[in-house]
Amino acid sequence: MPHDTKGKSKQSSKKDPRHCDCPKCVYNTEPIPYTTWLRHQCQLEREVEQLGEIQAGASRSTQASGSGLGLQSSRDQGEAQSTWSRFHEPDRGDNEHTESDGGHSEHEEIFEEMDTFESLNAHLLSPTGPPSPAGHPVTIIPPPSPTPFIPPAPTSLPPDNNASEQLGGTEPVDQGGEEFTDDAEPETRIHISREDKRITDRYIAALKNAKLDDSGLTLQDIQRLRNPPANAKDLSADPSLKYSLKYYLDTLNASNDTFTSVIKTSSEIQEEQGTDLEFLSHWQTKNRIMDMASIATIKHHMxxxxxxxxxxxxxxxxxxxxxxxxxxxxxxxxxxxxxxAQTFTTITLGTQLQALYSTPEIAQQMRYRRDKTHDIQENIPPSPQNPNGPPAPDRLEDYVHGSDYLQAVHEGEINDNDILLMLSLDGAQLYEHRPSDCWMYIWVVLELGPDRRYKKTHVLPGGFIPGPNKPKHLDSFLFPSLYHIAALQNEGLKIWDASMSQFRLARPVVYLATADAPGMVYLSGLVGHSGARGCRNYCEVKWRHKPNGSHYYPNLHLPDNYHSNQSPNFPEIYHTNLRRVLKSSNDFETVRKETGISKASLFSGFFMPLGVPGVFPLDIMHLLALNIPDLLIGLWRGTLKCDTKAGDDIKSWDWVVLKDTRDNKVWTAHGKRVAELSKCLPSSYDRPPRNPAEKLNSGYKASEFMVYLYGYLPALLEGILPTPYLQNFYKLVRGVRLVSQHSPSIQNLREAHKCFIEFLTTFEQIYVQRKISRMHYVRQCLHTLWHLAPETMRLGPPGIYAQWTMERLIGIMGGKIALHSDPYENLTEIGKEICAVNSLFCKYPSLDRSNHPLPHTARPLAHGYTLLHPHEKTHFRIEHPAEQAAYNEYLQRIHFNITETTCTRHARLLLPNGQKVRTAWKEDQRADS
Known part of the structure; x- marks a missing residue:
């Protein structure tokens, strides 16, 4: 195309040198000539389009012939490599400054793109909608009723005559003054520059072509992965090793000196008895365990x-x-x-997965998902609305009953050779009074049944990121672990399946990746809960902010076309907006605000059945047990921050009923009442909540909040909290109880969804009252309730993918820290030891004493019942006439004739479901003492 040489001037921005944001110029901070910049932008446009196609089709891999693996075809890999090869070796030649002139205005049409957003949005937001493939929205049809529930439109809310108190808009308005901040809700927005975005793209490119040979593992570790042994070593042939291992495992939570003392005593006994058995030292035993478990780690600089x-x-x-x-x-x-200067360690997953199949017992347990899926396919029919679709169960017992999983199996995205995994990420403060932030992540093996997958012997630590500062580019820390997974997907993981007595190829698949709100921002690449589009599920609801403020709140002013019975988690819209973010340059900040996307997710670099953002579930542990209690209790106690500068007055808060005054210590008396109820709470309800008036701000546990808020408060607030607020709270409690069941039915979820909608809409009417000063009451945790029931239908019961397991493991490992001068390295060694011991238990189940959990004083009975200590040593004579009559009647009912009214009393009875029944014999003694 000929250049236009006329009209040269410094006013012509098209001819001035420009800063380029393409991957080639990632390290170039100087402006480049316009012609070079234009060539780079055209090339970047083509690559962005190809990237969108790759990411949108990440869950459509071609089945590999002969192995049954859904591996990426060589043609797809070739396309990905050609698209991304330039990211690895930037062409510095294009950065040379050359003189050129000309307009090139015709090239602007290259960047034009068909905008189908409106039509797509209208189609997906329709009440019926298309059939829901994996990762798509789940439509909850409300239960039939004469007057179906419809969320009130904004116009139906009670008007407020104070014009200055009307809700703010979606754009900031500068009215002067300082921004009001709600300190109770921490900031989770991450500030990602264009360079950070480009670096993430390069990480994604590397994942596309991952190879074990380039993963950082040693040649020995790679050989173990590619050629696992068929049988574990026979410990009976080496009694010295066998008993050294037993002593090591028995003193696992003790010091090294304890192990040495035990070994010394055992050696003396052996010497006295004339036997010759030489035990290994602590160091030797630990090294043998690491070698037998085949734990492979990778250490990187940071x-x-x-x-x-x-x-x-x-x-x-x-x-x-x-x-x-x-x-x-x-x-x-x-x-x-x-x-x-600093390093961090990644514990690879491949050899640990191989260990789970090494013995027939554990390998049979690893068939849970496969067998359960086949059972569902054979016994549960599709829905009448989609007769050719996947099964449609009416009750959700596990993730295998979720609509996304069944759809993925139906489409062949998940097969019997897959090993489904869940990654869980969280940060922990190791010490209370000094900066000691440490981030870590674990793997939960979803192939196991729910009764086994969350036990500490099957939870696999994946990596540790030392502090004391939190990581700014988390992708760079997660990359080694995800690269290992991607390499195993491309090559296949060879396992010895002891249940089938044969080798086979498996494919590790990340089915879910979960974290709390700050961690999820890093995983998903979204802007976080304080952004203009802060929904964790990436729905289309626009959030609002206060005048002169930058923190957005999800106040319920729903668009006219927003369908409240649908979870608007649309991968198509996400990928459309992602393409805008990827090709944005100088307008990156604007596009990020409009789309709610800061960068592409690192998880889009390899195969995942649910894709992005469907792979990121909700977390009910922080939602229901921490965030919502913090909000509601703060309101009822009057401790929530009051925005007096915007005209709010705490004296107008008629819902403050749990606040101590000079004349009435309501909160103190309430706390004592909660503590008194602890002796009335069955053990099946977890730990009883402590006195909240004394312990609320000093380590109140999430499980305590659950029992306190959704168990105690509905009764304790009756007659105290005004009726409108109490009835509003009842709606929340009803919905939480329904959705928190082990196996909620579809009808339960419909009712729960209706309860949540009524709670949320009424909450704004009675608490916020359309006042700007109260916008901060509506936090992200409330908005998330809109998605809770639909997400449960999509992924299964929310307790399955909550952060309970992660938090529990943090507590276990944190309690083992002994080297306080270097806690991060100590924590890494603890994680490696946990992985090694878990793998050892898989290969040698006889070493795992937790397989025999009953104490030696237990007295097993028939049908799974067990009498537990303490037991009465002598017979107890029944003397009270009423007790004698009841006892004799019971004996006659079971056809046991005896005249002597004596018995032996036992304190506790273990039921087949794991609950313990306690008798008044010992409980009364404990209460009296």
């Missing part, structure tokens, strides 16, 4: 400030691109030695 990890495209940098800190230890560097 920024000592915790900003980034030197992995993938950042592996060759000499200093942190975020803070500029040197990669190397400065003291050793001055002596001429290059040693990393």
């Amino acid at each position: 920024c000592p400030e915790g900003c980034i990890a030197y992995t993938g495209p950042l592996k060759d940098l000499e200093q942190c691109p975020t803070c500029g800190t040197s990669r190397w230890n400065p003291q050793k560097l001055r002596r001429g030695t290059k040693a990393p």
